[in-house]
Amino acid sequence: MPQPAAARRHERAQRILDAAAALILRWGYNKTTIDDIARQAGVAKGTIYLHWNTREELFGALMLREKAALAADLRARTAADPAGATLPGLLKHSVLALMARPLLKAVLLRDIDIVGKLAQGQHSTAAYAERLLAFQTYLEFLRQHGLVRADQSLAEQVYVVSAIFMGYFTVATLMPPEFRLPDDRLAELLAETTRRALEPGSDADPAAREAAAQAFAQYLDRSIAANHEQLRQAIA
Amino acid sequence: MPQPAAARRHERAQRILDAAAALILRWGYNKTTIDDIARQAGVAKGTIYLHWNTREELFGALMLREKAALAADLRARTAADPAGATLPGLLKHSVLALMARPLLKAVLLRDIDIVGKLAQGQHSTAAYAERLLAFQTYLEFLRQHGLVRADQSLAEQVYVVSAIFMGYFTVATLMPPEFRLPDDRLAELLAETTRRALEPGSDADPAAREAAAQAFAQYLDRSIAANHEQLRQAIA
DNA sequence: AAATGACTAAATAGTCTTATTTGGTCATTT
DNA sequence: AAATGACCAAATAAGACTATTTAGTCATTT
Numbered sequence: 001m002p003q004p005a006a007a008r009r010h011e012r013a014q015r016i017l018d019a020a021a022a023l024i025l026r027w028g029y030n031k032t033t034i035d036d037i038a039r040q041a042g043v044a045k046g047t048i049y050l051h052w053n054t055r056e057e058l059f060g061a062l063m064l065r066e067k068a069a070l071a072a073d074l075r076a077r078t079a080a081d082p083a084g085a086t087l088p089g090l091l092k093h094s095v096l097a098l099m100a101r102p103l104l105k106a107v108l109l110r111d112i113d114i115v116g117k118l119a120q121g122q123h124s125t126a127a128y129a130e131r132l133l134a135f136q137t138y139l140e141f142l143r144q145h146g147l148v149r150a151d152q153s154l155a156e157q158v159y160v161v162s163a164i165f166m167g168y169f170t171v172a173t174l175m176p177p178e179f180r181l182p183d184d185r186l187a188e189l190l191a192e193t194t195r196r197a198l199e200p201g202s203d204a205d206p207a208a209r210e211a212a213a214q215a216f217a218q219y220l221d222r223s224i225a226a227n228h229e230q231l232r233q234a235i236a
Numbered sequence: 237m238p239q240p241a242a243a244r245r246h247e248r249a250q251r252i253l254d255a256a257a258a259l260i261l262r263w264g265y266n267k268t269t270i271d272d273i274a275r276q277a278g279v280a281k282g283t284i285y286l287h288w289n290t291r292e293e294l295f296g297a298l299m300l301r302e303k304a305a306l307a308a309d310l311r312a313r314t315a316a317d318p319a320g321a322t323l324p325g326l327l328k329h330s331v332l333a334l335m336a337r338p339l340l341k342a343v344l345l346r347d348i349d350i351v352g353k354l355a356q357g358q359h360s361t362a363a364y365a366e367r368l369l370a371f372q373t374y375l376e377f378l379r380q381h382g383l384v385r386a387d388q389s390l391a392e393q394v395y396v397v398s399a400i401f402m403g404y405f406t407v408a409t410l411m412p413p414e415f416r417l418p419d420d421r422l423a424e425l426l427a428e429t430t431r432r433a434l435e436p437g438s439d440a441d442p443a444a445r446e447a448a449a450q451a452f453a454q455y456l457d458r459s460i461a462a463n464h465e466q467l468r469q470a471i472a
Numbered sequence: 473a474a475a476t477g478a479c480t481a482a483a484t485a486g487t488c489t490t491a492t493t494t495g496g497t498c499a500t501t502t
Numbered sequence: 503a504a505a506t507g508a509c510c511a512a513a514t515a516a517g518a519c520t521a522t523t524t525a526g527t528c529a530t531t532t
Contacts, residue, residue, distance in 0.1 A: 005474095033524060044476040046527080055525065129412035152425075159407070159417055160425055166410070167403020171395070174402070176365035181395055189388075189396055196432045241504095270495060280506040282497080291495065 013051050013235050016041045017062050025102055029059070030116035051236060059118055061234035066104050068231050071224045073097040078220070085213040087142060087198065088191035091165055096187045098169065109173065131223075132158055138219040145208040148198040157198060164194050249287050249471050252277040253298050261338055265295070266352035287472060295354055297470035302340050304467050307460045309333040314456070321449040323378060323434065324427035327401055332423045334405065345406060367459075368394055374455040381444040384434040393434060400430055 019040035023032040034055055038045040052058040077093040078084030084093060098105055106114040107122050115122070136158050142148045148157065168190040172180070181189070204212075255276035259268040270291055274281040288294040313329040314320030320329060334341055342350040343358050351358070372394050378384045384393065404426040408416070417425070440448075 034526085035524075045525090046476060047474090049526070050474080053526090125412045128410075129414060132412065132415055155415065156417065156421070156425060158415060159411070159422070160429060162411065162415075163403040163407040163426070164400060164429065165403070166407045167399040167401070170406060171399040171402045174364075175395065175398065176361045176368065178365060179368055179391060179394060179398075181392065185392070186395070189392060190399075193396060193400065193429070193433045196435070197429045199432070269493085271493095281495090282506060283504090285496065286504080289496090 009051075010235065012041075012043065012047070013061075016043065016048060016051065016058070017065055017235070020058060020062050021066075021103055024062075024114060024118075025106075028114050028116055029118040034058075056121075057234070060121070061231075062103075063107075063118075063122060064227060064231045064234050066101060068224070068227050070097055070101055070104055071220070071227065073100065075220050075224065078216070085216040087139075087148065087161075088195040090216065091161070091194050092187040092191035095165065095169055095190055096183060099172075099183050109170065132162070134219065134223060134226075135161070138215060141215040142212060145212055146200055146202070146204040147208060147212050149200045160197055161194060164190065164197060168193075245287075246471065248277075248279065248283070249297075252279065252284060252287065252294070253301055253471070256294060256298050257302075257339055260298075260350060260354075261342075264350050264352055265354040270294075292357075293470070296357070297467075298339075299343075299354075299358060300463060300467045300470050302337060304460070304463050306333055306337055306340060307456070307463065309336065311456050311460065314452075321452040323375075323384065323397075324431045326452070327397070327430050328423040328427035331401065331405055331426055332419060335408075335419050345409060368398070370455065370459060370462075371397070374451060377451045378448060381448055382436055382438070382440040383444060383448050385436045396433055397430060400426065400433060404429075 016037060019037045020032065023036055023040060027036075034048055035045055037058075038048055041048075048058065052061060074090075074093055074097045077097060078089055081089055081093065083089050098108065103114070105111075107119060110119055110123075112119070136154060139148070139157055139161070140154055143150045143154065143157075152160070168186055172183075172186060252273060255273045256268065259272055259276060263272075270284055271281055273294075274284055277284075284294065288297060310326075310329055310333045313333060314325055317325055317329065319325050334344065339350075341347075343355060346355060346359075348355070372390060375384070375393055375397070376390055379386045379390065379393075388396070404422055408419075408422060
């Protein structure tokens with residue numbers, strides 16, 4: 001039974017995106033041509049334009065796919081960790097998932113050699129603010145249920161978490177070699193720092209923990225859903 | 237009584253360096269010419285070469301002066317704060333002192349528009365490692381006196397402090413405007429995060445605190461002294 | 473109907489020449 | 503003796519022209 005046409009078409013789109021990703025990491029965005037990608041994907045150049053109208057759209061689809069894969073990876077990692085559905089677990093697995101995706105890592109670190117002009121469309125303040133707002137909603141839930149301290153403003157705590165995460169993430173490449181740590185250990189320290197930074201004075205009850213795990217799942221689901229329709233349209 | 241020749245010469249060097257600093261911040265390093273600096277400082281172009289042999293030496297002296305001024309500022313800030321001579325105090329006042337020095341801030345943030353090619357000489361891994369080693373010595377003292385937890389390796393704690401500091405410092409410019417905090421509050425949160433991250437299980441005795449304040453002063457003095465002779469030779 | 477790859481306008485890179493600027497020098501001025 | 507600023511070789515920028523490459527198109531092939 002041969003594969004339906006739509007499935008073959010979708011598989012080819014994925015293959016083209018795979019090729020694009022590999023070549024960006026190898027040569028950088030600016031040096032990667034449509035011809036290179038077509039050759040690597042084993043299709044004709046014109047075939048690429050059957051999926052996307054412009055070079056820019058192709059790379060836009062690639063970034064969306066990367067973000068969706070990151071979210072799915074994060075979902076899987078937190079689900080596989082008994083302590084995953086917590087704020088420290090979220091940050092720990094976020095940094096590990098991100099480090100496992102060199103393209104997104106390069107974007108976040110503004111690695112000009114790799115992402116070049118691609119970076120310009122990927123650092124929208126509005127999108128970042130949106131993500132922070134979504135996170136803020138989850139954090140507010142945790143505050144209300146006594147799972148994090150509430151003696152700082154909500155906005156301040158968004159700041160604290162962002163600073164800690166960004167610090168651990170970026171310092172990983174800035175440290176002299178003799179001071180570097182394995183990713184796993186870095187992620188654990190990140191989680192520990194976050195936990196201690198936001199630790200409430202007293203323990204929360206188990207019902208609050210259960211509710212928080214639900215809120216966590218909702219937060220993740222919402223961020224996955226936010227990309228899903230966009231991605232569906234970007235890969236045809 | 238006219239000023240001695242050496243004092244006048246030194247004052248002129250400072251004036252030239254002031255001019256250079258102002259112009260870098262305005263136009264960026266790459267666009268700032270020796271002619272511009274001479275004009276701004278109110279001296280002839282050739283006069284500049286009475287102080288430094290090359291453009292590069294002039295800017296090298298400027299960076300040394302900046303670092304020395306930062307250290308002095310830090311010294312003054314921590315001395316004026318009752319809780320200054322502590323690790324959290326060190327970090328709090330470091331970030332505030334650094335933010336008050338736009339040129340060093342631009343270097344640390346790798347702000348290409350401002351520092352351009354100047355950055356290449358200012359990100360030596362060896363120098364960074366040296367600074368981390370000096371800090372590590374101070375941190376080791378704190379561990380031995382029960383002022384910070386000792387259930388993580390010393391190297392890991394150097395990492396933790398670096399990550400937290402770097403995170404608070406860099407996220408300050410990345411945050412969308414509606415999520416930003418005033419510098420003072422940022423510095424307080426940085427200090428708090430550090431304190432909690434490295435908090436030992438039990439309180440240290442007052443003798444340990446007093447000894448740590450001495451160690452703190454030594455750490456600062458050593459880093460000031462490390463630059464002093466270099467600076468003396470760079471500004472003649 | 474779908475995939476292909478030759479074609480082409482536009483973009484980019486390379487080369488050469490000319491124009492301008494700049495770092496550093498040093499004869500002149502103070 | 504010290505400060506100055508005109509001078510100049512080298513560096514950089516600008517412009518014109520040529521060569522090459524690339525994104526996108528579409529007639530041809532499958």
